[in-house]
Amino acid sequence: MNAAIDLVSLDELVTTYGDLQGNVLLRHAKQCAAHVVLRFAPGEAARQQVAEWLRETVAPRLTRTIDQLIDVDPIRFPTPYPVLVSLLLTASGYQQLGYEAPADKAFRQGMHQRALNDPPVNSWEEGFTDPAQVHALLLVAADEAATVQATLAALRPPAAAVEVLTVAWGHELPGGIEHFGFVDGISQPLYIREEWERYCQRQPSGELRWNPATRLDQILVPDALSAGGQGFGSYLVFRKLAQDVPRFAANVGRLAATLDVAEATVEAWAVGRFKDGTPVSEAAAAGLGPVNDFSYADDPVGSRCPFHAHIRKVNPRGEHDSLAATADTENRIARRSIPYGAVGDPDVGMLFMCFQSNLIRQFELIQINWSNFADFGRLRAGADPVSGQGNSWERNKHPHWPRQWGQPERLQHPWEQCVTMRGGAYFFAPSPSFLASLS
Ligand code: HEM
Numbered sequence: 001m002n003a004a005i006d007l008v009s010l011d012e013l014v015t016t017y018g019d020l021q022g023n024v025l026l027r028h029a030k031q032c033a034a035h036v037v038l039r040f041a042p043g044e045a046a047r048q049q050v051a052e053w054l055r056e057t058v059a060p061r062l063t064r065t066i067d068q069l070i071d072v073d074p075i076r077f078p079t080p081y082p083v084l085v086s087l088l089l090t091a092s093g094y095q096q097l098g099y100e101a102p103a104d105k106a107f108r109q110g111m112h113q114r115a116l117n118d119p120p121v122n123s124w125e126e127g128f129t130d131p132a133q134v135h136a137l138l139l140v141a142a143d144e145a146a147t148v149q150a151t152l153a154a155l156r157p158p159a160a161a162v163e164v165l166t167v168a169w170g171h172e173l174p175g176g177i178e179h180f181g182f183v184d185g186i187s188q189p190l191y192i193r194e195e196w197e198r199y200c201q202r203q204p205s206g207e208l209r210w211n212p213a214t215r216l217d218q219i220l221v222p223d224a225l226s227a228g229g230q231g232f233g234s235y236l237v238f239r240k241l242a243q244d245v246p247r248f249a250a251n252v253g254r255l256a257a258t259l260d261v262a263e264a265t266v267e268a269w270a271v272g273r274f275k276d277g278t279p280v281s282e283a284a285a286a287g288l289g290p291v292n293d294f295s296y297a298d299d300p301v302g303s304r305c306p307f308h309a310h311i312r313k314v315n316p317r318g319e320h321d322s323l324a325a326t327a328d329t330e331n332r333i334a335r336r337s338i339p340y341g342a343v344g345d346p347d348v349g350m351l352f353m354c355f356q357s358n359l360i361r362q363f364e365l366i367q368i369n370w371s372n373f374a375d376f377g378r379l380r381a382g383a384d385p386v387s388g389q390g391n392s393w394e395r396n397k398h399p400h401w402p403r404q405w406g407q408p409e410r411l412q413h414p415w416e417q418c419v420t421m422r423g424g425a426y427f428f429a430p431s432p433s434f435l436a437s438l439s
Helices: 010-016 044-061 065-071 091-097 105-109 145-154 193-202 245-259 263-271 310-314 360-371 432-436
Strands: 032-040 083-089 136-142 162-171 232-243 338-340 348-356 400-402 410-412 419-429
Touching (some): 032 044, 032 091, 044 162, 083 091, 091 105, 091 419, 105 360, 105 419, 136 145, 263 310, 263 400, 348 419
Antiparallel strands (some): 032 136, 083 136, 083 419, 232 419
């Protein structure tokens, strides 16, 4: 199979991309993670203390992408990384440190200024309500919470110069599911040649139906502040998304009763996959599992997988390429999310995270123009029942559901929003050499 895209090889990564933090090109697959949101105190004395802390304490412990290569080729790169440490900055964090922030317009404005249909900032959770005060995110991940705690203790910032605004803990759920019960993390863009080759080996023979091969410039940007300008960084979206599990179940129950179809079918029409990962565009019932080599070419009218279904909204797999200004490959995001809360807790959800090189062309296009927009996919398709964020002026956002799998007749039926944004920010993962050079 031909990638048709010049993917980076592991050898090239080692020689050219050493100055790049971890979790960007390769997700950490750790079981739990602390996301520590930080504010830097004002004034020159505090600035110097923050710079010293980042240079002397954080920078030497940062995980780099090249430390994660065991996850791609454990024979050539056998060294494990038991803990992942990453440090990211907001635009105001750069300002506070006395540096010009990376150029992305949305990054410089901040998430709170963007038209994402989010609840008002003053209703966001503590730690996020004053966006100008959110300066950095320290991410520590490991398989055991005790290891994360011990690493956080070793990284403790100077109290006079750095305030911890909030700590968001994430924990993987058994079976790699998210809180609505669906297997997650199946479909990702692939940037590394060997990863892509391994993916191809797992697919049935013949041409790929959807090619996850993605150019590095869709996720990396050169870090102008790195040593010799040779380092790289990436923009991170961080959003705490609360999931109302009882409301999701009530939506499913009502619609299944109205249409007289199985609840599992309605669930799959909301997400685009059955709970075991089977794409509903490929099969009328669960059983195929988390296959990923499919497109929507065989379902042009959305009678198997409706156009509003979450995965069809957020990745139409090229079906609009002939109409769109950008190609499918240019809108992809690298998801790095982790669930929060234990099953059965009243407050559960997802710490949604994704990396990209352009916030407007990637995350914002997906969230605003696709997920939130009832007329994306097709006119009156309906908003995304999972990640669509509603607003007060949208009149016709209720999705149109097939009456039966594979039949063109459909019914417009309400779906109450069951995912709510609770706070977040745009960050940048600077090159390790920048953090090591702060003075
Ligand atoms: C609580 C909120 C969310 C839940 C429960 C959720 C759940 C899921 C599930 C179950 C899948 C299928 C597994 C897979 O294909 O990997 C998926 C895929 C995906 N989601 Fe979400 N998601 C959420 C929010 C978001 C948001 C906010 C975005 C972006 C704006 C997003 C973008 C994606 C993408 C790009 C895929 C892969 C689609 C594909 O390539 O076929 N998700 N999500």
